[in-house]
Amino acid sequence: MTLIGDGARLVDVVSGRVLGHDDLVVEVARVAEGLAALPEGVLFARSSIDLSSLLHYLGAFEGGRAVALIDPALNTESLGSLVARFRPGAVLTAPEGEPPPGYRAKDGHWVRAEAEGVRPHPDLALLLTTSGSTGAPHFARLSRRAMLANAHAIAEVLGIGPDDAAPTNLPPHYSYGLSVLNSHLARGATIVIEPSGISGRTFWDAVSRCGCTSLAGVPYHYEVLRRRGFDPADYPRLRRLTQAGGKLRPELVTEFDAKMRAAGGGLYVMYGQTEAAPRMATMPAELLAHKPASVGPAVPGGEFTVRHNDGTETTHPKITGEIIYRGPNVMMGYAEDAAGLALGDELGGVLPTGDLGYLDEDGFLFVTGRLKRIGTVFGNRISLDDLEQAARATGLGIDIVAAVPAGDKVVLFAEDVGPDVCKDASRALADRLHLHASGFDVRPVDEVPLLASGKIDYQALMERI
Incomplete structure (x- = not known):
C-alpha cells in the first residue's frame, strides 16, 4: 500500500x-x-x-x-x-x-x-x-x-x-x-x-x-x-x-x-x-x-x-x-x-x-x-513532571519551567522570571511537599532550551548544573 x-x-x-x-x-x-x-x-x-x-x-x-x-x-x-x-x-x-x-x-x-x-x-x-x-x-x-x-x-x-x-x-x-x-x-x-x-x-x-x-x-x-x-x-x-x-x-x-x-x-x-x-x-x-x-x-x-x-x-x-x-x-x-x-x-x-x-x-x-522522570529530595522520590506542574500552580507567574534531578535535590529552570520569584517558588514547593526549601533550587533562565521537536532539552539543562 x-x-x-x-x-x-x-x-x-x-x-x-x-x-x-x-x-x-x-x-x-x-x-x-x-x-x-x-x-x-x-x-x-x-x-x-x-x-x-x-x-x-x-x-x-x-x-x-x-x-x-x-x-x-x-x-x-x-x-x-x-x-x-x-x-x-x-x-x-x-x-x-x-x-x-x-x-x-x-x-x-x-x-x-x-x-x-x-x-x-x-x-x-x-x-x-x-x-x-x-x-x-x-x-x-x-x-x-x-x-x-x-x-x-x-x-x-x-x-x-x-x-x-x-x-x-x-x-x-x-x-x-x-x-x-x-x-x-x-x-x-x-x-x-x-x-x-x-x-x-x-x-x-x-x-x-x-x-x-x-x-x-x-x-x-x-x-x-x-x-x-x-x-x-x-x-x-x-x-x-x-x-x-x-x-x-x-x-x-x-x-x-x-x-x-x-x-x-x-x-x-x-x-x-x-x-x-x-x-x-x-x-x-x-x-x-x-x-x-x-x-x-x-x-x-x-x-x-x-x-x-x-x-x-x-x-x-x-x-x-x-x-x-x-x-x-x-x-x-x-x-x-x-x-x-x-x-x-x-x-x-x-x-x-x-x-x-x-x-x-x-x-x-x-x-x-513517567516511571523514569523521578528526582530525589532528601531521600524522598518525587515525580519531576508533577513538580513542574506544581511550580506553574504557585500563582507566581511561572509558565515555562523544566525540572532535572541533581543529587539529593531538584533544580528547576524557570523562564522569564526574576530571582525573587525563584526564591518564592522554592519556598512554595517546600511548603506544598513538606520538605526544606533547599531541596528545590529554582533558577531563572532567559529561555528553556528546546529540541527541534519543541520538547524541553533536559540533557542540555543537566549539563548546566
Missing part, C-alpha cells in the same frame, strides 16, 4: 513549487530510483523542513529502502559516531567537511565506499531516534505496516480528507511531525512546507493563503500561542488543533478548547511515543470539556491495559500503574548498531510505555507521569 493517497500534494512555500498528486508520484519515483542505486544498508537522511527532505523520505518509503531520519542540527561528532555504529549506505544531504573513514562525498551526500553492508530486515521501513531529551541516541525500528496502520488510524479519528491541509511546523525527524505528514498524505490531503515556525509572520501568512485546516503542537507551542494572543477566528479554515509531546497545562486545555469550539472547530489532545509510530490515543474534541485531563481512548486497532507492580495487567478503572499499549503500530524493537537492523519483530505488538496512568470506566486514558 502506498503512503501517497489519491489527491495528495505538496506545496513548497519557499520556492512556490506545487506538486499535485501525479507530479508527486513521478517525483517520488525518480528519487526512489536514485536511492536504489546507493550501496546496500540503511540510509541516513538529514531531514529539515524542506521539499528535498520530504522527497528523500517519501522516495525511501515508496521504494522500499529503510531510512533513518536524522536531525540536521546533530553535531558532526555525534553524526560520525552514528555512522560508525550503523554503517549506512549513504548519508543524504551530508554536512560540509570531510566524510568519515570509508565514505566519499558525492552529489552532496556521503556515500559508503563498500557496496556490501548489513541488509536491513525486509519489513523495516524507518528508524527514528528515541532518546529524546535524556540520553544517548538509539533507534526505534518501525515497519511499513506499523507506519501505514497509524497514519490511517489517526486520519480516521481526526476525519482527515482530501480537502484538508496541514503546515510543517514540526520537523520530519520528530515522530509527531512525521505523523502529521503521513496521516495527511495517506488520505489525499495537502502538506504545506513552511520552515519558519509558529513565531514567524510568513508561517501564518502561509496558513491563511494555503487554507490550512489543522495545526499540530507540543505544550511549548501552546504557551507561545497564548502569549501571541492566538485567535482561531483569524483563520477561518483552521478547524482542528492537535496536541501531543507531553502534558498540556489544564488551564491551556480549557482555554484552547473554548477558543476552538467558539470558532466551530476542536482541540484534540493526543498521546503517543516514537515506539508506536507514534500516536496511541486521541481525545475526541467534543468530549474534551467533560474529561479535560484525559488523552482519550486508544486509536482504532489499539488497546490499553495497566500493569501492576506484581506484573499483572488490568483494564479496571482508577487503578494506577504502567501503561501498556497493544496495536499494529508498535515498533519491531530497538537497534543499537548495524547488526540490529537485520532483526525481525521482537515485541509482537506489545509496548510497555514507561508512563504511569489509569483508565476510567469508559476506557479513557489518564497519564499521570
Whole structure:
C-alpha cells in the first residue's frame, strides 16, 4: 500500500513549487530510483523542513529502502559516531567537511565506499531516534505496516480528507511531525512546507493563503500561542488543533478548547511515543470539556491495559500503574548498531510505555507521569513532571519551567522570571511537599532550551548544573 493517497500534494512555500498528486508520484519515483542505486544498508537522511527532505523520505518509503531520519542540527561528532555504529549506505544531504573513514562525498551526500553492508530486515521501513531529551541516541525500528496502520488510524479519528491541509511546523525527524505528514498524505490531503515556525509572520501568512485546516503542537507551542494572543477566528479554515509531546497545562486545555469550539472547530489532545509510530490515543474534541485531563481512548486497532507492580495487567478503572499499549503500530524493537537492523519483530505488538496512568470506566486514558522522570529530595522520590506542574500552580507567574534531578535535590529552570520569584517558588514547593526549601533550587533562565521537536532539552539543562 502506498503512503501517497489519491489527491495528495505538496506545496513548497519557499520556492512556490506545487506538486499535485501525479507530479508527486513521478517525483517520488525518480528519487526512489536514485536511492536504489546507493550501496546496500540503511540510509541516513538529514531531514529539515524542506521539499528535498520530504522527497528523500517519501522516495525511501515508496521504494522500499529503510531510512533513518536524522536531525540536521546533530553535531558532526555525534553524526560520525552514528555512522560508525550503523554503517549506512549513504548519508543524504551530508554536512560540509570531510566524510568519515570509508565514505566519499558525492552529489552532496556521503556515500559508503563498500557496496556490501548489513541488509536491513525486509519489513523495516524507518528508524527514528528515541532518546529524546535524556540520553544517548538509539533507534526505534518501525515497519511499513506499523507506519501505514497509524497514519490511517489517526486520519480516521481526526476525519482527515482530501480537502484538508496541514503546515510543517514540526520537523520530519520528530515522530509527531512525521505523523502529521503521513496521516495527511495517506488520505489525499495537502502538506504545506513552511520552515519558519509558529513565531514567524510568513508561517501564518502561509496558513491563511494555503487554507490550512489543522495545526499540530507540543505544550511549548501552546504557551507561545497564548502569549501571541492566538485567535482561531483569524483563520477561518483552521478547524482542528492537535496536541501531543507531553502534558498540556489544564488551564491551556480549557482555554484552547473554548477558543476552538467558539470558532466551530476542536482541540484534540493526543498521546503517543516514537515506539508506536507514534500516536496511541486521541481525545475526541467534543468530549474534551467533560474529561479535560484525559488523552482519550486508544486509536482504532489499539488497546490499553495497566500493569501492576506484581506484573499483572488490568483494564479496571482508577487503578494506577504502567501503561501498556497493544496495536499494529508498535515498533519491531530497538537497534543499537548495524547488526540490529537485520532483526525481525521482537515485541509482537506489545509496548510497555514507561508512563504511569489509569483508565476510567469508559476506557479513557489518564497519564499521570513517567516511571523514569523521578528526582530525589532528601531521600524522598518525587515525580519531576508533577513538580513542574506544581511550580506553574504557585500563582507566581511561572509558565515555562523544566525540572532535572541533581543529587539529593531538584533544580528547576524557570523562564522569564526574576530571582525573587525563584526564591518564592522554592519556598512554595517546600511548603506544598513538606520538605526544606533547599531541596528545590529554582533558577531563572532567559529561555528553556528546546529540541527541534519543541520538547524541553533536559540533557542540555543537566549539563548546566
